[in-house]
Amino acid sequence: MNTELIVFLVLSLVAIVTAIVMLLHRNPVYSALFLVLNFIAVAVFYLLLGAPFIAMAQITVYAGAIMVLFLFVIMLLGAERLPDAKVLRLQRPLAYGLAIVLAAETIYLLFTKAGSNLVVTTPDASLNTMESLREIAMELFNRFLLPFEVTSILLLVAMIGAIVLSKREKGEPK
C-alpha cells in the first residue's frame, strides 16, 4: 500500500463523512461548512489527478465564492431550523434506500457487469505541470471559444435574473 493510496483513502473518508454530515445536519450553517470541507477534499483529489487548475478553481470559486454566498444567504434568512416533517415520513428511508441502490447499481454496472469496458489504468501525473495549464488556456480560447463565450452570456443572464428577481419595481408590494 503506497502513500498515495493511503492519502486517497483518508481523503475519501473525509469527503464521504463530510458529505453525509452535510446531508444530515439539521442546521444549514453546519451543512454549508461541511460542504466546504468536502470541496476542499475533492480539490486535493484534483491535485492528485493532475489537475491543479481545476483544483484552484474549485477552492476559489466553489469553496470560496459560492459557499460564502450560501452562508451569507443562510445568515440573511436566519439559519432557520425547520420543524419536523409532518407528511411524507416515508420519504427519508426511501431516499436512503434509493440512493444506496443507485450507487450500488452504478458501481455494479461500471465495474462488474461491464468490467472490460473501462480501461483500468492509473492516473498520469504528467499533466500536472505548468505546461498543461498553458495548454488548457490555449484550448479554452481556441477550441472552446464558443463555450467560453456562451458561458459569459450565461453569467450575464444569471446576473440579470438575480436582479430581476430581487429588484422591485416602483409601486410593487414589498
Added chain:
Amino acid sequence: MVPIEYYIILSVILFSIGVAGVVFRRNPLVIFMSIELMLNAANLAFVAFSSVLKSFEGQIFVFFVIAVAAAEVAVGLALIVEIFKSKRTIDVDQLNSMKE
C-alpha cells in the same frame, strides 16, 4: 498510484449522497447544496477520466460546470430569498399551493 476505479466509486458515492439530499431535505438551501455536491461528484469523475485519457477536455468541462454552478447559485439564491420574503419560510413542503 490509485486506480481510477477508486475515484469513480468515490464519485458515485458522493453523487448518491447528493441525490439523497435532494430527495429528502426540506430546506431549499440544503437541497441546493446537495445539488452542488452532485455536480462536484461529476466533476471528480471528469477529472479522473481526463487524467486517465490524458485529455484536457474533461478538465475544461469541469471548468464550465463550475461557471454554470456559479450562475445557478446567483439565480437560485435570489429565488430562495424572494420566497422567504413572501412566505417567511423556506420549507419546500410549504410550497404546495397548486397541488389541486
Added chain:
Amino acid sequence: MTPPTFFDFYSLLPYIILTVWACILLLVDLYIPKGRKGITAVLAAIGIAVSLGYSITQTGIEARGFTDMISLDGFSTFANVLLLASGLFSIALAYGYTKRMGIERGEYYTLLLFSLTGMMLMAQASDLIIVFLALELLSIPLYVLSAISRKLQSEESGLKYFLLGAFASGFVVYGTALIFGATGSTNLSVIFTQAASVGTSNLLLTIGAALLLVGFGFKVAAVPFHMWTPDVYQGAPTSVTAFMAAGAKIAGFVALFRVFATAFPSIASNLTDILWALSALTMIVGNLIAISQTNIKRMLAYSAIAHAGYVLMAFVPYGNETVSATAVAAGLFYLAAYALSNFGSWAVVIALEKSEGRGLGIDDYAGLAKKYPALALCMTVFMLSLIGFPPTLGMVGKFYLFRSAIAGGFTGLALIGVITSLISAYYYLRVVVNMYMKEGDPDVEREPWLGLTTSVTAIATVVVSFVPQFLFLLAYTAVLR
C-alpha cells in the same frame, strides 16, 4: 491558433444576431419608460424576426463551425425556425398579458430572447459541452421568468422549476462525464465513431446516455421526470407557460434527437426498451391524470406531458437505420403541429384569464361559443388538433408518428398511442362541451395580438393539414444523417 472564420460565424448567425440584439435590448430598455414596455416587446419581436429571416435563408445549407462545436444543417434550421416562430408567438401573447397582470418589465423580453438563444444553441449543438451550456442558458431565464410575477404561485413555481431543473442538470453532467470516460471526447461525431467501434456492450456509454436521457426527459416532461410540469405551468404567468410548453419542449426534443441519433445509434438496442417504456408511461400517465383536472392550465400541462410521450414514440426505433430518418422527421413535424395548437390554446387561455388569476377553471369556458363564436371555434380546432382529429395538423402529425413507430416494428406502442388518444379525447372534449353545450357568461379580453395569434394558429392548424407537403418536405430534409 486559428481565429474563427467567417464561416464559423455564419453557421451560428441567427444565434449571434439574437444574442447581440438581446444585449442591446437590455441597454435600450433602460431608456424606455415604465408603462410603455410594449416598445421593448416590439423591438424584441423585430430581433426575432430578423433572426428568423436569416435562419430561413440558411435553409439547405450545411456547415460546421467553431471547431466542430456546432453544426448547421436542415435539422437545426428547421428547429431554429420553429423556435423563433415560437418566440414571436410568445411575445404576441405576452404583449397585453404582462400589462394586464402587472408584470410588464423590459427584462421579460430580454430574458425571453436569451432563453431563445439557448434553445437555438441546443438545436445546433454538436458537442456535449454546448448541449450542457445551452441547456442552462435556456433554463435559467425560464426559472426567472416563471417567478417574475410577484404572486406566491409564480415564485413557488420558479423555485420548484429551479430546484428540479438543477437536479436534472446534475444527471446530465454526470452522464456526460461517463460518456467522456467511455469515449474520451464530448464531441458527438467522435463519440459516434468511438461508440461504434466498441458496440452495444459498452455499458459506461449506455449509462451515460441513460443519464442524459434523464436530463432531456426532464426538459420535455417525460414520465417519471414530469412532475414539476403541472405546478410550474400553473404557477408561471400564462404567457411564460406557453413559451415554456412549446420552446423548452422543442429544445429538449431537438437535443434528444440530435444527441441520440448522431452519437448513440450503436447502443440503440440497450436504449430502445427504455425509450419504449418512457414513451408508453408518458402517454398513459399524462392523459389519465389530465382527465381529472379542473384548471385549464393544469390540464394543458398534463396534455403537454402526454404529447411528449407521442413524440418519444416516434423516436423509439431510432437505432433502426431505415427508420431513424423518418422518426426524427416525424418528431419535428409533430413538434411543429404541437407548437401551433399549443400557442393557440394558450392564447385562448390568456384571453379568458382575469387579472386576479381567475377564469382558469374549465367551467369558466361555459357558454363561450354563444358569446364569442370565433374564439370558441378556434379553441375547438386546437382541441381537435391536440386529440389528433381531422381536419387538423395534429391528426397528420400523429399519423406520421404512428407510422414511424409501426414502421419500426412497434405496433404495440402505436396501439397504446391510439388508445391514450382516445382517452385524451375525453378531456379535450370537455372544454368543447363547456363552450358549446353549457350556459355561461364568460368574459374575454380583446387584445389584437391575442386575436391574431389565435386566428393565425387556428387557420394554420387547419389549412396546413390539407397542404402539409412543404412542412413534410422541410421535416424530411431536416433529418439527421
Added chain:
Amino acid sequence: MEFLLQPLTILTFLPLAGVLVLAFIDPGRKNVIRWIALVTSLVTFLVSLWVFSMFESSNPDLQLEAKYPWIQVAGWNIYYYLAVDGLSILLVMLTAFLTPISILSTWSAVEDRVKDFMIFFLLLEVGMTGVFLAQDLFLFYIFWEFTLVPMYFLIGIWGGPRRVYAAIKFFLYTMAGSILMLVAIIFLGIKADTFNVPTMLVRLPDLYATGTIPASVQMMLFIAFAAAFAIKVPMWPLHSWLPDAHVEAPTAGSVILAGVLLKMGTYGFLRFNLPLFPDASVQAAPWIALLATIGIIYGAAVSYAQSDVKKLVAYSSVSHLGFVMLGLFALNPEGVAGAILQMVNHGLSTGALFLLVGMIYEQTHTREIKEYGGLWKITPIFGTIMLIASLSSMGLPGLNGFVGEFTILLGAFGSEAIGNPWYAGISALGVIMAAVYILYMFQKVFLGPAGEITHHHELKDLNWREIITAIPLVVFMFWIGLYPKPFFDILAPAVEKLLSTLPL
C-alpha cells in the same frame, strides 16, 4: 388546381361554399340562413345528379377518378383520390338526397343558433360524401373521423335532455373503433408502400402469397378494420351508443345518423374489409353472420319493448343493419347487392321514420308511445306517410325494404361462405318480429282511440313544407320496391367484380 374542377371534388366540397357564405351572415337572419343552406344542399344534389349522369353503370371499375398526388414525401405515397363505382354511387346519391330533406325538416324545429346548425350540417355532408368517395386510406380516414365532429355538435348542442352524455358517448365509441383501424391502415400502408386502395389491391395478393403478411396478421388487420366499422354499423353487441345518440339527437341529426352515418360502417366492410382481406373475410363470414343474426333477432325483440318511439326506431336499426351485415358476408351477388340496396333502403325508410317522428315531436314534445293514439284520424296525411314508411321498414313487397331483405336472406340462405342456411332461416324470423314491433308502434300511435296527447294539443296535419320533405322519400320507397332494376344494374357489375377476387 385542376383537381378542383373534377366532378367528384365539386360534389364533395360544394357544401363548403355554403359554409363560407353562411360564415358571413348575421346569425339573426334565420330564414336567410335556412335558405342558403337548403339551396346549397340542393345544388349539391344537382351536382350529384350530374355525376350520376356521367356514371357508366355497366363499368365495374372506379370511375370519374380524381387522382392527384397529395403527400408524396418520405415514401408516404398519399393521393388525393376520389372515385366512384357501383358500390358507392348509390350511397353518394343517398347522402346528397337526404341532406336537403334533413335541412328542410329543421325549418321550424331548429330555432336556436340556426347558423351554427346549418354550418355543421353542411360540414357533415362534406365528410359523408368524402367517406364514400375516398379511395386512399389516408383520405378516407380523414373524412371518416371528420364526420364525427359535426355530428358531435349536432347531438350535443341541439339534442335532447341528455345530449351531452349522448354526444360524448357517440364520439368516444366511434373513435374507439377507428383508432384500431388507424393502426391497421398505417400498417397496411407501410407493408404495401401505398395508401391508395386500388394499388394496394394489386400488391396485397403477393404479400399474402409470399407470407410477408401472414394469415394471422391478415385476420388481425381484418379485425382492426372491422372494429371501426362494426361500432359504426352498429353490430350487436357494440350497439350501446346507438339508442343514446339517436334518442338525444335532433330530428335532422337522427335522419342523417340513421340514413347515412350508419351506412359508413357497412360501406367500410364492403369497400375495405372484403377486398383488402379476402381470406380473412371468408374465414370470418360465419362469425359475422352469427353476430348479424343475433343482432337481427335481438334488435327486433328489444325494439318491441320500447316505450319511446325514437328508441324503438333506433333499435330497429340494429335489426335492419343486421340484415345488411348478413347480406354482405353471404359473399354472393344476391347477398351483397341486396345488402347495398338495403343500405339505401334503410336510409330511406328509417330516415323517413325519424323524420316523421320528429315532426310529431315538434308539436307534442313527447315521444312516449303510450301518450299517443288515434292520430291517423286527426292527421290523415301524416298517418298515411307514416304507414308507408313503416311498411317499407318491415319489408312489405312492393316497397323498397322487401327487395333488400329478400335478396339478402336469399343470398345468405345459399351462401357458401356462411356455410349453412340456419342463420338466414332464423333471420327470416326477424321479418315476423319486424311486423310485430312496427305494427305495435303504428297501432299505438296512429290507431285506436285518441290518446292523451290529443287532449292537450291541437294537433295539426302536415303542412306543405313537411309533405314536400317526406314525399321524395316515399317516391323512392315505391320506386325501389317496384322497379329496382336500375339500382341492381348499377350494383351488379361492381359486385361481381368484388366477389371475383374472393377465394370462394
Added chain:
Amino acid sequence: MHLIETMNTGFFFLAPWLVLAPVIGLLVNAVFGRQLSEKWIGAVASLASGTAFVVSVLLAYSVAVNHGHAVSVPFAEWIHIGDLKLDWTFRVDSLSTTMMLVVSGVGTLIHIYAIGYMHEDVRFKHQEGRFARFFIFLNLFIAAMMILVSGDSYLMLFVGWEGVGLCSFLLIGFWFEMDTLARPSWANSDAAKKAFITNRVGDFGFLIAGFLMFWYLGRSFQFDDVFAAAPAIAETQRWVIIAITLFMLLGVAGKSAQIPLYVWLPDAMAGPTPVSALIHAATMVTAGVYLVARSAPIYTLVPEAQYIVAMVGAMTALFAATIAVGQYDIKKVLAYSTISQLGFMVAAVGMGAFVAGMFHLVTHAFFKALLFLSAGSVILGLERGHHAHAHHAHHEERHKVRGKRKEEREHEEHKEVFDPGDMRNMGGLRKTMPVTFWLYMIGTLALAGIFPFAGFWSKDEILLDANLHYTSVYWQLTIAAFFTAFYMGRQIWMVFFGEARSDAAKSAQESPKVMTVPLMVLAGLSVVGGALNLPFEGFHHLGHWLGYTLGEVEGLPLNLQVAGISTVLALLAIFISWLIYGRNPLKDHQSDPLKRPLGFVFTGMENKWFVDEGYGVLIITPFKKLSQFLAEVIDWRFWHDFVHDTVIAGTYNWLSEVVLNRYADQKGIDTFFNSWGSFTQWLSGNVRKIQNGFVRSYALSVLLGVVLILGYLILK
C-alpha cells in the same frame, strides 16, 4: 309455355291491366277523393274492378281459344342479380284465369254492394270522410289479389300474398279507433294487427320454402322452372321437397286460416261487412288453396306431405265447425264457417283433388259472399231500426250536448250499447227484411250442401275424393258437413224466425237496391254454380278447363252412397236445429238451449276452445316478457348500464382504490359525464394524488426513474 309473340289470337296483352286498372282506380280516388261525391267514388272503384273483370273474361276467352295453353306476359324486369332473375310477368292459364274471374267478378259485385253499405256505415259512425278511403283500400286489394293469382313465379305470388295481407290489415282496422260496437277501443286495431302478424308467420314459411326452392330447384322462382327441376330432386334429395311443401303449408295455414294459424280470421270480422265477404270469405283466404293447387306438381311428388295437408284441412274443417255452433254473432258464425269450408278446400287440394278444391273454392266464393253480404244487410237493417228508434228517444238530449266532440256525443247517446250483429238481438226478420231473408236462405242451403245448390256439388266432389283416398279425412269432413248444416240452421231460425227480441229488430228496415241487386246475382250463381262441374260424363267442365293447367284428370262419377250420406246428414242437422231453435224460438235474454245439455262442451265451443287464450299464454306473453327482459334487463340494465357504466368503471375504481389510492375521494367525479369518462376520471383523480405539490416527491420520482432505468440495464 308460350310467349306472347307466338300467339296470334287472344287478348293476352291485356294482362297487366288486371293490376293497372284497380291501381288507377285507387289513385283517382286517392287524389280526387275529397272532391268527389260518394257515388262517383263508388263508381270509379267499381269501374276499376269491373275493368279487371272484363279483362279476366277476355283472358279466359283467349285461353279457351288457344286450347288452354299457358301464356306468359312479361311486363317489366324486377330483380336481376346474380342467379336471381325475377320479373313482373303475368301468367295466363286456366287456373289463374279461374281465380281472376272469381276475384274480379265477386269483387265487382261487392264493390257495388259496398257503395250502399258504406254509405250507411259511415253515416252511422259519423265519419263521412272515410268513404273514399274504403274504396281505395278495396281497389288496392283487388290489385294485390290480381298480382297474387296472375304471377308467374312464386315471388310475384308472394308479392300479392303479402299485399293482400296488408289490405286485410287496413280493412280490418278500417274503424281503427273503435271496436265492433263503435266504442272507443283498441279492439279493431288489435284485430287488424293480429291478422297481419299471423299472416306474417305464414309468410315466413313461404319465404323459407322459397329459399329452399331457389337453391335446390334450379335457382329460379318461375313455376315452370321449379316444376321442371322438382322430380329429379325428389329422387335424390327428397327431404328438400318435403321441406318445401311443409313450409309452404305454413304459409297456406296463415293465409287460408288453417290450424294452427286460423285465429286471426274470426277477429277479422271487425272489418266492415263487405270486407268480410270479399277478403275473408271469397277471395283472399282462398289464396292458400290456390297456392297448393298451383304447386300441384310439387305436392304430387311427396304423398306424405299431401297427407299432412289433407289432415290439416280436415281437422280445421271439423274443429272450426264445432266452434261455429257456439257463436252468437252473425258474422262470427260465418267466419268459423269460412274456416271450416277452407278446411274442406285445403283437404281437397291436399288429397290431390285439385279440381274439387278449386270447384269448392268457386262455389264457396259465391255463396259465402252472398251470406256475408246478406248478413251485412241484416246488420244494417237492424242498425237502421235501432237508429229510427233511438233517434226518436234521444232527440231532446242531443241538443244539450252539441258543444261536445262528435265521438263523445256518440258515446253518450249509446250508453247502453246495442250490438246489431248479435243474433240474440234479432228474430223474426223474415217479415221486416223479406228480400234479405230469401237471399240468406239460398246461401244457407248452398252452404249446407243441399241438392241442387252449388255447395252440394262441390262439397260432394271433395267427399268423393276423400272417400277414395283417406278414410279418416272423409269421416272428419262428413261430420263437419253435418255441423255446417246444423249451425246454419240454427242461424236461420235465430235470425229470421220467431219473434223480434229487440226494438231494433222490430223496426228493422230492408236494404236498398244497390245492395240487394248484387246479392241477387250472387244468389243466382249460388244456385246454378254447381253446373260448372257436374259429376256426370261430359259435364266436367271445370275439370276439363283446369286440366289444361293441372293435367287432365278423369272426373269422378256420382257416388250415390257418399252423396246420400251427406245429404241425409245435412237434412238431419237442419231438422235437429229446427227442433232446438225453430220449434221454440229463443226468448229475450234466454241463454242458448244447447248450453244445458252439452255443458262444458258448449262452453268450449262458445269460447272457441280457448285457443286464443292458449296462444296468449304460450306465445304472446312469453314473447312480450322476453322482449321486455331483453330490452330492460339485458340491453339496458346489463349491457348499457352495467357493463359499460359499472363493470368497466367499477373495475377501475376497484383497481385505483386498491393500487393507487388510500385517500379515495369521489367528489371530483362529474356525474354529468358519462360513466366511461368517470372511471378514467376517478382513476386519474387517484393517480394525481402523487402529484402532491412537494418538491421532494417530484425529485423522488426522478430518482425512481433513474434507479429503474439502471435496474433494467442490469437485468438486460
